[in-house]
Amino acid sequence: MKTNLLSLLVLACSLTAATSSFAAGAKSYKNVAAAKAPAKTINASEDIDSLGGNQELLEMAEKIKSTSRARIVQERIVERRNTLEFGLSYGSAFGGDSYIKTQALGAQVDYHITPRWSLGARYYDFGNSLTAEGQRIYDDAKATYAAGGRALSVDMDFPLNSAIAVVNWYPIYGKTSFLDMGVTQFDLYLLAGGGNITLTSGNTSVMTAGLGVGIWASSHISARAEVRYQKYQDQLITGSRNLDVVTGSLGLGWIL
């Protein structure tokens, strides 16, 4: 090792002069036609294979504190500063009244203040139908009544529509390559807000919180998948009742 070092030191002396011309010399080959140097033969095993081949030195070099880190800095596909996004969505509610199956057709507008924050307004029109359990209870009540029995009231309070305002926070971003068709950027976001929901019994307030993913397919087209928790009170004959409903929706948007 010591012998090796001495010979290396001798070689290193020649480096001082040689390296000063590196950068300038580096560009000198551009004119291929002008290259008239005599033919050189590279001994691959000695000249190339010896490069970076000393594992012991590599381990020593790892102990040196100098190092470099690299990162990639990219522009967002969509400029989301003072930008409006309009969208339509379709979703379904889970939980809540076990007798009712609810679908929601939504329209929304989001004002992106910065890429991290946006304010949104959403309107949902609900379509309701009975679940299998709801249908069974209803049919039983009807059959009992038809048989001359006492009619049982099937007490339900359907959601008709709702309008809410939300704040969206986009803390996580990423990108994905879909079927090698290109790279698509996305943001995961959290949202919270509240508003009004119209039930068959009348209006009541609704609170919501959720999370979603906003996919920026191009500078003008977006797609959103969202899951929200909603809390509101419906009115039954027996009194009011707290409902915890989860809604999932998929939507497409147009960014101005």
Place this chain on the structure above:
Amino acid sequence: MMKSVFSLTFAIAITAGASSAFAVERISTSAWAKTWVQAQDKKASAFSTRALEKKVLGTCEDCDNKDALKKARSLFAEGQFDSAIKSYNQIPRGNTYWLSAVEEKGWAFFRQEDYEKALAQTKTLLAPQFAEVSSTEAFLLQSLAQLKICDYKGVFETHQIFKAKQKNRIMSVQALAKTGWNDSLAQFLKKADSFPLTLADMGETVQTLPLMIYKDKEFQKQALRFKASQHAMALTQNMTVKKALDKVNSDSFTALKNRVQELAQAETDENFKVIQKLNLVEVEAIQRVHTDLELADSMYKTNKFQKVGDDKLVFMDDGRPWIDELDKFEVAAKTCAKGIRRKM
């Protein structure tokens, strides 16, 4: 191997894709030969591809970018590195001259002693997509910049990558300088039909042929003559014409081989110089490893990444950049210990 082929295809795809915007009309030699043979049947004339050569090779192709590169080189030579960098930046990503522009921009940053920005350029050049088709100088630039910031581990790693990615190519080009012929050239000539040539025409053969050979006018001229005469020979029944075509074909083949030899020799000479310099850098790195080994952490200067706003996306480099990440690198270095006298 699969990854390597994929990477190369990937590189060709992005360069071919972006170059299409600057494409000039390409002419098929087989179609041209067919027309010539049909005309020959009606009225005999000597075989000449001069008009065709003038049409496909005589026009300035991708002039704006060529001019931008020329201007940048001129500014670089005058030491106006900021202006040179601006000119290099005008060449769009994926253009034929883009890799050269990125490399030379790296040298401009190096000359400005901005080694972090120089390394940011080599991150692109040595990315898996390009490492086999980048020039050997890109490796020298990275190695030297790493030496300048005392990243010796990086120097050794760069040399290992150089060995893994460039050795085959260097040896193939060196052999080509002697013979003027190899399997890749045969493969290319078999497939080539339309001119002017593009990187996509070269396919995987770029790995074992001189860099940018497809842009060389003389190479293209001789390849065009060879292909046109070959197609015409296959179509004509006239033995006298066939004999004349055979001579043209033979002459162009010899000229083609000679040109390939010249280009391969020029690249081999350059490779030889680069390998010598890489060895010198390694020697210096080895020496410094021993001197710097015991230095305290407090002696080093740690640079931080510039803070970026919410409008930008930041991803840490994992060594496998995506296609949209190339030339988007930033490097922050923990540089050489202070107070150590260096010879270079």
